[in-house]
Amino acid sequence: MSSSQPRFTVGICGGGVSGLCIAVALSRCPDIEVHVYEAANSFKEIGAGVMIWGRAWRALSLLGLDQVFREVAGAPADGSADPQFGFDYRRSDLGSEGFLIHRHVLPYPGHNFHRAHFLDALADLLPAGVAHLGKRLVSFTYKNTPTGQVGLHFVDGTSATCDVLLGCDGIRSVVRRCMFEGLARDGRPQLTQYIEPMWTGEILYRCLIPSEELPLKNGGKHPVLQRPIIYCGNNKHFFGYSIGRQKWVNVGGFVTTPGRRGDTWEEPWVSECSVQEVVESFAGWERDLQDIIKCVERPMKWAVHQVKPLPFFAHRHVALVGDAAHAMTTHQASGAEQAIEDACVLAALLSHSSVTQANLSQALKAYERVRLPIAQHVMAVSAATGELYEMRNGLNGDGYSAWISELKTLWRWVAGEDLKTEINKALVMTRDIGGTRFQYKL
Template sequence: MPEPKFRVAICGGGIGGLCLAVALSKDPSIEVSVYEAAQRFSEIGAGVMIWEKTWRILEIMGLTERFSKIAHAPPDGSIEVGFDHRRSDQPEEGFRFSLAEMPYGCIRFHRADFLDVFINNLPAGIAHFNKRLSFYGRSLSDSAIALHFTDDTTATCDLLVGCDGIKSTVRGQMYTEQAERIRAEGGDWQSLLDCIEPAWSGKTTYRGLIPAEKLSSGHRALRAPMKYCGKGKHVVSYSISQGSIVNVVTFASELEKEGTPYEGPWVTECSQQELLDCFTNWEPDVEELLKCIDKPTRWGIHHLKPLPFYVTDAVALLGDAAHAMTPHLGAGAGQAIEDAFILSFLLTHPDTDRGTLNTALRAYEHARLQKATRVLKGSWNAAIMCEFNSPEYGDDYSRLGDAIRRQWDWVWESTPESDADEAIQWLARALKI
């Protein structure tokens, strides 16, 4: 076998890591390895949603035929509901105050099925399990990166991509090392350390799955993605698995606690009564949904502060490791896929080799950091608005509805192709080609 132009190690086998691995594996000149901490690939959570821009990336990758088979319905580009927003925090029937419609609408999947498409397109021999990264180091003899795992094994690569989630080990080491350098120079090192640990958003979520046949035939959750909104709380529901299951996610916000320590495990089981007590006296649609969830789970929703950089010295962050966000725009998986698309496009470019690798990574950061940060902030703002806590809009429904619909403008402001072209142009300027 010819010597690869470089070796890429992907730490983390979630959606972003596997999407990157599948994209890079199509280039025989790049050696790709995926190191997953668990015994097998798996995803926590029930539902995942994407929007038109992400669907276009999956088209470019040649995967949409497979994804169409597992969506709530085969996406065809027609105008569909993104989310139907209702005022629901009263015992009588609520009312719609905003309807967000768009091409493709909200494309929904069971998260495990979604991940399986990437797994099934991953070449044999790339995945390595029970490999939890402990730390990475530099080789004294060359530019290689040495990976040290908790099972006392090691591996080497030329590029390390941290796809290891919101509690990323790669991010922790990257930002600790950079803080040490800044401290030695007398700069603001503490702000970098503050980026390492996820922060509690002040939001508590209850999740559950409902077989569609348990709901009355006319229930709105069977027809469209719903946001049932109230002061400081809201309930999201949408169908997955070809419409056979309804995914329900509820949110209760304590904004004054944002950034404070979260007591207890992030995910735990709880009683149905706890869930019902949280949403007592909400409209009948919501009451019916919640009474169908026999064994809800409670989640403390965490997110990251916007990071100032994603790359240092042949190490890059991707997906939740770079921009873990609250789920209020349904954008976390899509943003990870956008990361993977742009990074793979740059790494497979003919002008990228060992000598230009760091420049390609800076092009990736230039292409993705501001865009992903905008979505991260927008996701937070989306919850503020749909829970009627926006200082600007409050419950002024006409202005609020327009503002909520604008929260998805980033989906159409550029295309994957134009984003990739911009990244390549930046690379060319940096290399003075």
């Protein structure tokens, strides 16, 4: 931090992927003061794997973090990634053999990470004094000041003040709750419907398996160590891919009850379950998947929830980021990817010299206008991808040609508009919304 007066102060609630990406980027700006408030006593996230490719990798590059994560991923010395990065899709519920439906190679390389390693790498880049652990937010209030500061109030009785608050606090976001409850009290009661996440009707069984425990197949590694695999079937599917420099395999099996999407889930969202529950859920599926399930120990059972598509991400000097804004199903493994894109756009906006206390709200609205339609499109195609994997859309006839065509369509967004173009759009919007004139080109 610079010893001179900062241009403004950024408070980040939540130290997950989006929060730490923004914090690392903004902490490099000598005229911005940044603080991360994390409820836990260490930086951690539920979940094991992070898959980064295409747009998210471009975002990390724009944030100046790509080389760090090449090293974390154990990429070759030249920094290259697997040029054949993608997924094998198999029909797996029709007998012991199963068959390949399609090998989908993405038009861009990618990397898989252990989520803990990903967060550790970010946390190591934070300067001293930025992170504040054990700070669980209770509420925020708008202070009666000329610049519209935000007051933060924590469970331990302490408080803090910032000029802009970024809610990076996950699917059960306190920042989202406070934002929408406050607006509901001010005459918009319909907004209360967006506070609580929604159960998708899906159950997910998750586990990490040491790679060395998987049996050899035909004298070589198990196929799931070669490339990510999606095992597809009626109302169920199972995924597996290696992480942590191939020391572990991140696996998960989805079981969906059609028609229960939006129902209330009364039990804990995450709980322990028996191995037998997983075995019974995928009994009779193909042999390669059975070899994986035989290695499962201490599985966790998740009730998969998502945030309802929000009407907006930002209000005054407060913005929702990552899962707080658009927690989605994992069927395209794009939740972290979208959080990184959010972080990239916000960091570029807030670090720009033309953004000041006077136009912070315009900058946050510009972030919303750029990111909301993209993130909610990804949320929708992620849900549609789960429907496709579980054969609920009637496209699995005629040699699966229609199924494959739909799969390619659902993945098309990843090769969309360049992030740098979107950042420039957001900077132009900041100017136009506020009626100010400044140089916006990166």
